[in-house]
Amino acid sequence: MEYKPIRKVVSGNYAAAYAAKHARVEVVAAYPITPQTSIIEKIAEFIANGEVENLQYVPVESEHSAMAACIGASAAGARAFTATSAQGLALMHEMLHWASGARLPIVMVDVNRAMAPPWSVWDDQTDSLAQRDTGWMQFYAENNQEVYDGVLMAFKVAETVNLPAMVVESAFILSHTYDIVEMIPQELVDEFLPPRKPLYTLTDFDNPIAVGALGGPNDYYEFRYKIEKAMDEARKVIKEVGKEFGEMFGRDYSQMIELYRTDDADFVFMGMGSLMGTVKQAVDVLREEGYKVGAAKVRWFRPFPKDELYELAKNVEGIAVLDRNFSFGQEGILFNEAKGVLYNTDAHPIMKNYIVGLGGRDFTVNDVKKIAENMKAIIEKGELDVEVDWYHLKR
């Protein structure tokens, strides 16, 4: 079948809901939280209108139970999906470990929202990044199209390596902003993403299994190692799946870090998610002004794209890491990770951390330009002014 995209103008959240529908999810556990709610509402609408078959919708009483229900469903062999944000994700935390530990390929959309207090419903990546060590893969979407594509790819990767995956989009900037999304006809999605073949299920009654039992000091260690092996395997699978997606649908995701005009760049801006759209636009402007700059968008934060980062770092003089998140007592989380990767290599560009956009603070092309000026000065001088720059701080 020849690929003819179906163009729809949708919000990031509706893009997520359509992707879940096209992935033929079998169980959706649903609990509302702003700005995620319209994802689960849209899925409910699909059911009410008879647009989906064999989809069980479980309107649970909390996010903790949402993840628990997905875990039960996935362990019983179903393709399970849920979505949440901020406080909801934090409440789920315990169960995120359960999902990866039981090796269940659940896919969840997290709408990045700042953690309270103070209450905030706006964009901030600390909620998802705080789940860094749970054994979940994490894909950060730049725009609504990537939310849609990300969900479809996440299922495929997750079901190949038997680990859960989170697709992350930013609050309001994507979740509630409408944009053209090219959707894929169902038959072609089915071709790309065939029905799940579970690693194990609870429905073989002749060969019963027990999942998640006590693992003593003699065994636990190996269980952890196997999760890490799967994460490592995921790097390969992500690239293959991203390439296949590109070949089938024209949007290539074979790079875990998307590089934008970095080939001859003196320094680059590195970051994740929707803010990278702004950054790319700023790069174009800066290039016209004579700056040799580029953008490096980290698509997959887990598994972390170590090799790609090294290749990039080898060829630039500086990296400005833009973190819309913060690890208190240390620094921006992406900055911290990136520095860690490069320590034992021969690639040591000047790296500076800019904390930007926390809690939905506006981040514009002009801001990127200011950061570029600062980076340029630092590189010329050959030394940092400060390592971690709270860029927007009102002084």
Added chain:
Amino acid sequence: MEIPENVKKRLSIPAEEHFYAGHTACQGCGASLGLRYVLKAYGKKTIFAIPACCSTIIAGPWPYSALNANLFHTAFETTGAVIGGIEAALKAKGYKVKGEDGIMVVGWAGDGGTADIGLQALSGFLERGHDAVYIMYDNEAYMNTGIQRSSSTPYGAWTTNTPGGKMHFLEKRNKKKVIDIVIAHDIPYAATASVAYPEDFIRKLKKAQKIPGPSFIQLFAPCPTGWRSPTDKSIELARLAVQTAYFPLFEYENGKYKINMPSTKKEPKPIEEFLKLQGRFKYMTKEDVEILQQWVLHEWEKLKKLAEVFG
């Protein structure tokens, strides 16, 4: 050992064993007996969800399992949600769930995992109407973590965080009536049961299997370790709990209450008979015993009234 067909026919409970020898319960453990009966009633076409509790240990560590059925070990407070998810998956995949030839989805959780930390997930499970059975085995404390109180611990009982000491500090509140909370959800079937009455328990399990929708059974399951009672007295204790009306057996079915035993005519035995076999009550004064006795009789009268009015 093969049981001859003619003998099998005369047995009132299934002869098949799906609970293996080699499980790791303490001697005289009521919970392990309960699990054995559930497996007898439902057979191997069953999916269990067991949260953190003694039964995690009883079922055995990886790579073992004492259950000849599928088992998902889950987080402490998630039983209701996990069995809901399992049931949803089975339905999405077109399996028959519940009924005599369907797959049985069983949540098996302790009183702590049910009445305390898991109450929210239980409530969600009941209210959404999943076709599954939730069994709370009630040993009246958190045994797995070393005998701490739960909201199902009775008045006066010693536990490691409600000890009896020089200041005579005891558990000063009454046992939470979880089953009343369950019934308030207006589900089709809820019942109490006891390991001392296996026929009654299995009959109730079978009923829960047949009736569509969520069912709940609260199983009284003595714990010699936590109750400081002799290991050979568990059945006697479970029987006395019923005969003293401390833990009466009853069913709630489609709005109707039915007391199963003891006879509503007979006066319940004095509560001392139940208490005196257990070390956990030895700190109680006469007044304490009387307070507990009054509560028991009060609740018993309430139940009798319910059975009379809504029988």
